[in-house]
Structure formats: structure tokens, C-alpha cells
Amino acid sequence: MIRPPQLILLTLCFFLNQYLVQASIYSCNTTAPCGCSKNPVVMNARIVGGEVAASHSWGWAVSLRKSYMGHFCGGSVLSPHYVLTAAHCVDKIYLSLEELEVVVGRDNLYDNDGQRIVVSHIYVHPKWNAARWENDIAILKLKTAISFKNHNVDKLCLPSSYGTIERDFPLTNSQLxxxxxxxxxxxxxxxxxxxxxxxxxxxxxxxxxxxxxKNSTIQFCAAVDGGGKDTCQGDSGGPLMYYSDIYQQWMIAGITSFGKGCGLSTDAGIYTRVTMYIDWIKSIVGKDGVVMVGENTANVSNMSTMFCIATLLFLFIMRSF
Incomplete structure (x- = not known):
């Protein structure tokens, strides 16, 4: 027989599953050298049609800017002097590099916080093919180092290919x-x-x-059934990330490259497969503080599911008395 307190818990569990099923929380290791920001990440919705990120929960997010046009692409902080982005974002910048800068440690494009740093050199992948969007990856060297004394700025981890071969990561049906x-x-x-x-x-x-x-060895697709969730214009160059439940750190799996429209049910977004470029990245960045983590399983912690498991366990224990 279900008693009133138990009935209340079951009702609450049902409500959470019906209305909060999309809410997911990611804890992280605040002592880690990369992949953990000032505040935890809570996911509820989407970019297209979507959700504003919690304040300073993505400390490695980079806004690429030209002095005369503002934000035009995204990127990721790899180390004090280097930012990872897409080749198509920067391959046609013929003007002085003094007009290209990055902004880090800022959630709102028009706030005054964060750090603005001029780019001193652009490394576009030597096999970048604009016609086929192949090898759509580039590295920006900064004129001055990013200060990590500001707790709003962090580095994103690079993955190793431990546990799978480079061309198979991320695995199909991984949540990113x-x-x-x-x-x-x-x-x-x-x-x-x-x-x-x-x-x-x-x-x-x-x-x-x-x-x-175009090339599934160095590219991969990501989407959701029915569309509606996607990256879009202005997201190019930004990271597609997975979360290591073992290390409690975020790592980059892909770089936003291209797609047909935004959030279409018929077409997935295309991303550069970062594990295929680790050696190239290391050849440029060297020992500038890039951190690699060797665990390649993605895990999402669903708050409503966790609550319901705890509820059922509680009811089982109560029933034994």
C-alpha cells in the first residue's frame, strides 16, 4: 500500500520527468588544470531557439572580432598564447592583424569585462580546402598572454585518442x-x-x-531528432564539447564548421574532428600549457532521473520497515 508521503514523492517524480526531463547538470573538478569553469553548467534548452548559458560557466569561450565589425566567429582557449578556431573564419583576413582580436572571460558581447587581446599570427591548416570544407581548423597566436588570474577565464582540454582510434571519436550517439x-x-x-x-x-x-x-574521417555530424537544436551563423569556430564523468572535465571533440540552415530536421551540423589534428596542434602550440586528458566517454547527468532513482530507492527502503 502506498502511503501519502510516498504518493507525494511519486507525484513529484512524475512531474520532474514530464517537465524537467531536459534539465542536466554537470559537476566539475575545480582543481583541474583545464575543462572546469568558475560556475557549474546546467543545460535546459538549445542555441537555436534557445538558452542563455549560466554566468561564467564556459571560461574558454572566445569571441573573434574585427575592429570594424565586432563579433564574427567563436573559438576556444587552449593555452595562455593560443586559441583554437575554424580555418574558414580567418583564411580571408588580408588586412593588418592589428584589426583582429579575441575577447575572453566575457558572456555578453557588449559588457566591459573580460580581456581583449590582439592576434599576432594566424596558423591555418596547410591542407585547408575551402571547396570541401576539409581540414577546417586554425590556431591564433596572441600578442600577449591571457591572464588566468581572472577566475572567469579557463582552458579547454584537448582529448587524447585513448580508448578509441582518432577517426572514430566522438562515437556515434554521443551527447555533446x-x-x-x-x-x-x-x-x-x-x-x-x-x-x-x-x-x-x-x-x-x-x-x-x-x-x-564531405569527409567522415576528419569531419562528423551532430544534430537532434526532429531538428530545432543546432549551431548557426556566428557560432563557427566555437567548440563542440564532451564531458568526462571520470575526470569531471570538459574536452573539445569538434569545431563548428558548416551546415545547411540552422536546426533543420533534414540536415545535421558538420564539425571538424579535433582528434585528427592533435599532432598538428602540438607542433604549433608546443609547451605553452595545453592540457590533454585521456578519457573519451561522454556522460550527462539528468537531474530528474537522479531524483527519481533516489525516490524509488527511498520507497524500497521504507517498504522494508
């Missing part, structure tokens, strides 16, 4: 998180606030992926 200041609809203006979205990797043989992908 993308961030950016891009549009919330096709053709829209950039977002003022940093946004976030959870997507799932899609096999290259699935139609929504095979429609667009």
Missing part, C-alpha cells in the same frame, strides 16, 4: 554540448549573450549527415 554567440534563427543577427545546446553525434551513413558531410 556546443556554445556560441551565433544567430538563434537562419539569417538572424548574432546573440548578445553566450548560448548553449546539447546535440547528439549522427552516423555518416544517416541521410541527414550524408547529405552534407
Amino acid at each position: 554540448v556546443a556554445i556560441g554567440w551565433g544567430s538563434t534563427r537562419t539569417g538572424g543577427s548574432v546573440s548578445y549573450d553566450l548560448r548553449q545546446v546539447t546535440v547528439e553525434t549522427v552516423g555518416s551513413n544517416v541521410t541527414k549527415c550524408s547529405n552534407s558531410i
Whole structure:
């Protein structure tokens, strides 16, 4: 027989599963040298149509800017002097590098906090193919070092290929998180606030992926069933990340590259597969403080599911008395 207190708990569990099923929380190791920000990450919605990220929960988010046009692409902090981004974001910058800068430690594009640093050199991958979007990866060297004394700034971890081969990571059906200041609809203006979205990797043989992908060895697809969640214009160059439950750290899996429209049910977003470029990244960045973590499983902690498991365990224990 279910008693009133137990009935209340079961009702609450049902409510959470019905209305809060999309809410996920990610704890992180605050002593880690990378992949953990000032505040925890809580996921509820999406970039396209979506959700503003919690304050300073993505300390490695970078806004690429030209002095005459503001934000145009995203990036990720790898180390004090280097930022990772997409080749198509910077391959046509012919003007003085003094006009290209990065902003770190800032959630709102128009706030005055954070650090603005001029770029001193652009390393576009030597095999970047604009026609096929292959090798869409670039590294920016900064004129002055990023200060990590500001607790709003952190480094994103690079993954090793331990546990799988480079061309198979991330595995199909892995849950990943993308961030950016891009549009919330096709053709829209950039977002003022940093946004976030959870997507799932899609096999290259699935139609929504095979429609667009050019080279599944160095690219991969991510989307959600039915569309609606995606990266969009202005998110290019930003990170697609996975969370290590073992190490409690975030690591980069992909770089936002291209796609047809935003959040379409028929087409997935295409991302550069970062594990295929670790050696190239290390050859440029050297020993500038980049951190690699060797664990390649993504895990999402769902608050409503956790609560319901705890509730059922509680009822089981109570029943034994």
C-alpha cells in the first residue's frame, strides 16, 4: 500500500520527468588544470531557439572580432598564447592583424569585462580546402598572454585518442554540448549573450549527415531528432564539447564548421574532428600549457532521473520497515 508521503514523492517524480526531463547538470573538478569553469553548467534548452548559458560557466569561450565589425566567429582557449578556431573564419583576413582580436572571460558581447587581446599570427591548416570544407581548423597566436588570474577565464582540454582510434571519436550517439554567440534563427543577427545546446553525434551513413558531410574521417555530424537544436551563423569556430564523468572535465571533440540552415530536421551540423589534428596542434602550440586528458566517454547527468532513482530507492527502503 502506498502511503501519502510516498504518493507525494511519486507525484513529484512524475512531474520532474514530464517537465524537467531536459534539465542536466554537470559537476566539475575545480582543481583541474583545464575543462572546469568558475560556475557549474546546467543545460535546459538549445542555441537555436534557445538558452542563455549560466554566468561564467564556459571560461574558454572566445569571441573573434574585427575592429570594424565586432563579433564574427567563436573559438576556444587552449593555452595562455593560443586559441583554437575554424580555418574558414580567418583564411580571408588580408588586412593588418592589428584589426583582429579575441575577447575572453566575457558572456555578453557588449559588457566591459573580460580581456581583449590582439592576434599576432594566424596558423591555418596547410591542407585547408575551402571547396570541401576539409581540414577546417586554425590556431591564433596572441600578442600577449591571457591572464588566468581572472577566475572567469579557463582552458579547454584537448582529448587524447585513448580508448578509441582518432577517426572514430566522438562515437556515434554521443551527447555533446556546443556554445556560441551565433544567430538563434537562419539569417538572424548574432546573440548578445553566450548560448548553449546539447546535440547528439549522427552516423555518416544517416541521410541527414550524408547529405552534407564531405569527409567522415576528419569531419562528423551532430544534430537532434526532429531538428530545432543546432549551431548557426556566428557560432563557427566555437567548440563542440564532451564531458568526462571520470575526470569531471570538459574536452573539445569538434569545431563548428558548416551546415545547411540552422536546426533543420533534414540536415545535421558538420564539425571538424579535433582528434585528427592533435599532432598538428602540438607542433604549433608546443609547451605553452595545453592540457590533454585521456578519457573519451561522454556522460550527462539528468537531474530528474537522479531524483527519481533516489525516490524509488527511498520507497524500497521504507517498504522494508
